[in-house]
Amino acid sequence: MTDRPWKLGIDLGGTKILAAVIGPDNAILSRAKKKTKVELGAEAVLERIAQTAEEALQLASGSAEAIACAGIGAPGPLDPETGVVLEAPNLQWKEVALTAWLSERLGIPSYLSNDVNAGTWGEYVLGAGQGSRSCIGVFVGTGIGGGLVINGQLYDGASHIAGEIGHMCLDPNGPVCGCGRRGCLEAFASRTAMTRDLLNESKKRDREIPEVIEKGQLIRSKEFRKKLSAGDPSYVRVFEGATECLGRGLASVTNLLNPDCIILGGGVVEALGSAYVDRVREVLAAHAFPTAVGALRLVPAALGDDAGVLGAALLAQMQHERRPRREPASVS
Ligand SMILES: [Zn+2]
Missing domain, CATH: 3.30.420.40 (ATPase, nucleotide binding domain)
Structure with a gap:
């Protein structure tokens, strides 16, 4: 949809969270970064992810309405179909329904991918x-x-x-x-x-x-x-x-x-x-x-830290475009 021209990419790591707003030509419009602070627990980390995303949106002078979809790369094992991080030792997470929470909190349909797959896909499409x-x-x-x-x-x-x-x-x-x-x-x-x-x-x-x-x-x-x-x-x-x-x-x-x-x-x-x-x-x-x-x-590699956010956003876009149209979207 042309009225939602942007994508959001998020890279969740054990030490830092990166978020970027990405334009229709895959150029990065803004970047935001926060420490993960795993020790605060899963709920606090989820909130920090949302805050990092919101900061990136503010820096791009945009709002959730401009974003077609969000992609988040996280350490696994995880299930990209259900959006659940099954187990992530460096986040001390077990069975966290990451994208359900994020879609609801941000008001943006969100999709999950493995962080290394996201980085590889970013480099494959736009980098080395x-x-x-x-x-x-x-x-x-x-x-x-x-x-x-x-x-x-x-x-x-x-x-x-x-x-x-x-x-x-x-x-x-x-x-x-x-x-x-x-x-x-x-x-x-x-x-x-x-x-x-x-x-x-x-x-x-x-x-x-x-x-x-x-x-x-x-x-x-x-x-x-x-x-x-x-x-x-x-x-x-x-x-x-x-x-x-x-x-x-x-x-x-x-x-x-x-x-x-x-x-x-x-x-x-x-x-x-x-x-x-x-x-x-x-x-x-x-x-x-x-x-x-x-x-x-x-x-x-050519993209450094940008590979993860770009790849997560591009993979999310593919999942978003493939989603069954007749089912109600997770966010109205
Ligand atoms: Zn080993």
Whole structure:
């Protein structure tokens, strides 16, 4: 409908909530951001989501009447059909009917997607994946998330959980992963794993333990970049180990799916830049079938934080346009 020309995109994470108002040409008209504050409980977080959305609307000098639909990307497992977040450990949520609440509260029909799928779809349509047919998004941060676009369609599998690249097993005797299993890619190449390896390297080489790690926090990606560029041998070893594992993991993915594009995004990739992407590409090329490697473009993400809000809004628009017309809309 032309009288509702805008879309709303929301990205719900464990630490921050992002919202953006998106114009008919998919340009971002305004952005708003709030801390999630998980510790306040689900009801308070829901209210903060609505407030972030309203702030974005105000900044765009618009109201709910201008918005055709809202899309929210959230950590899963979740059900995009019912709009329920089934379980999200980093939000401490179980069975939260997110879109029913949001549709009612904002007066805007709202749709749910997995946050990594939303980021991948945003990059596929508007970012680094433009022009590709089968595209895989891999986001490296405290964990490693993956999203799959196969032949131009988002692929989320039989129960909406496809794309869990981070939990591909590289070594059954490897380090314990956050999921409880051993040797997952995430347990070798996430920022959490890099922090653990850095601590071990520092102890082994009898070097000073980085201050943040001493405080029990994860190494910051920017600090890692500084030490790596300065040639600190502990950081170089950890970098080589992490990129080796990611490259080998993505070689398996390349052999399995033969994509024409893999996008690397997330905080670690943004901070370490082309050195990281080039090294992953080199390892991948050494371990995947040459025919598959020849067809593949491995590129850094282009949209940063905007990928999640854009992707969530675009996926919502598709769901909104597909909805059964005869049934009453969830919001009158
Ligand atoms: Zn795992």
